[in-house]
Amino acid sequence: MNESAILLTNIDSVPGKTIVEHFGLVQGATIRAKHIGTDTLASLKNIIGGELKGYTKLLQESREEATSRMIEQARQLGANAIINVRFATSSVAKGAAELFAYGTAVRIE
Amino acid sequence: MLDLALFLSLLTIGYFAGRVTEHRHYKSILLREKASLRLPTVTSNMLPEVDQIAKSFLVTGSCVISIDYFKRILAGLRNIMGGRMTAYETLIDRARREAILRMKYEALGSHIIVNTRVETASIFSSTSQNGIGSVEVFAYGTAIKLKKTL
Numbered sequence: 001m002n003e004s005a006i007l008l009t010n011i012d013s014v015p016g017k018t019i020v021e022h023f024g025l026v027q028g029a030t031i032r033a034k035h036i037g038t039d040t041l042a043s044l045k046n047i048i049g050g051e052l053k054g055y056t057k058l059l060q061e062s063r064e065e066a067t068s069r070m071i072e073q074a075r076q077l078g079a080n081a082i083i084n085v086r087f088a089t090s091s092v093a094k095g096a097a098e099l100f101a102y103g104t105a106v107r108i109e
Numbered sequence: 110m111l112d113l114a115l116f117l118s119l120l121t122i123g124y125f126a127g128r129v130t131e132h133r134h135y136k137s138i139l140l141r142e143k144a145s146l147r148l149p150t151v152t153s154n155m156l157p158e159v160d161q162i163a164k165s166f167l168v169t170g171s172c173v174i175s176i177d178y179f180k181r182i183l184a185g186l187r188n189i190m191g192g193r194m195t196a197y198e199t200l201i202d203r204a205r206r207e208a209i210l211r212m213k214y215e216a217l218g219s220h221i222i223v224n225t226r227v228e229t230a231s232i233f234s235s236t237s238q239n240g241i242g243s244v245e246v247f248a249y250g251t252a253i254k255l256k257k258t259l
Contacts, residue, residue, distance in 0.1 A: 008167035009251040011154045011224045016162040042175070042243075047119055048126035049177025049200075050134070051207070052243055055232060056173045059245055063169070085167055087249060089230040097232075 006071045007081040007108070014081050014108045023077040023105035028069030032062040033096040059099065063087065066101040079105035119178045127177030131199060138206050145213045150250065154224040157255060164254040168222060170211030173232060174204040175243035201229065204246040216252035225250035 007014055034042075034055070042052045066087075074082050085103035092098050156162070176184070180196035187194050205227060216222050225248065232243045 007165070009165055010167060010226065010249060011156070011165075011251050013156075015156050015165045015253060016159055046175050046181075046243070047123055047178045048130065049123065049175055049180065050127075050130040052173045052175050052232075055243070055245070056171060059173065059247075060171055063171070063247070085249075086226075087169075087228065087247060089228065089245070089247070091230070091232075097230075 006074055008085050009083050010085045012084060014083060017108040019106045020109050021107040023079045025102060026070050026073040026082060026105040027102040028066040028073065029098060029100045030062050030065045031092060031096055031098045032058060034058060062099045066099045070101045070103065074105040077105050079107055081106050081108045120182060123178030127179055134203055138203065138210065141210050142206065145210065148213055148216065148222065150209065150213060150222040150225050152225050156223065157221065157253065161255050162253055163256045165251055167249065168212050168215040168252045169247065169249040170208045170215060171245060171247040172204050172207040172211060173243055173245045174200060176200045201244055204244050208246040208248040212248045212250060219252040219254040222250040222252050
């Protein structure tokens with residue numbers, strides 16, 4: 001079994017593969033606050049509108065972090081794929097956001 | 110007096126800069142949407158024939174877009190009278206389409222994206238007081254690569 005590659009899908013199966021074992025829910029979360037520099041730049045950008053690249057990058061990185069935590073958990077269980085992956089975002093405090101990823105860890109063949 | 114001058118100049122900057130960025134963004138969105146038309150993105154999780162599938166993987170795309178100052182004031186006025194908030198509609202439309210496009214670009218080389226989900230979250234800035242102003246859109250789905258091209 002290749003340990004490094006855990007397959008992720010957000011459908012009920014891994015197409016072309018059969019699920020041989022279920023390990024239940026795995027999850028990963030991270031809470032991130034923004035850098036003050038990014039925040040200041042963003043408030044300037046708020047005047048003219050447009051994409052806030054700093055935020056996009058920050059949220060992307062946070063989501064990757066949450067996903068990698070979920071993958072780590074799945075790996076510890078001995079799974080080699082995670083199906084039905086879902087993402088959720090919630091703001092817990094002003095200027096901070098929680099990124100949450102969850103799915104079902106399975107072993108496929 | 111100085112406050113008023115600042116307010117008016119912010120309004121003007123917001124109006125013109127916002128219009129230019131929005132126009133430019135829509136132009137690029139339309140162009141890229143046309144270019145990526147060959148990759149169908151569907152919300153159902155109906156799969157192609159199982160024996161044709163070579164590979165499947167999760168693809169994601171996200172985008173944070175902020176509204177400009179002029180539109181924010183406009184939306185504030187609209188809040189009093191009620192009705193359609195066109196200012197916010199274009200903001201969210203742009204963010205969604207951009208996020209989906211980014212997801213599609215991550216799926217380059219595959220043949221279909223199934224079970225696409227789009228999520229929207231509003232971003233609160235810790236410095237500005239008036240809550241909504243920017244939205245984050247996150248799109249994700251499962252890209253499927255077939256064994257031979259159709």
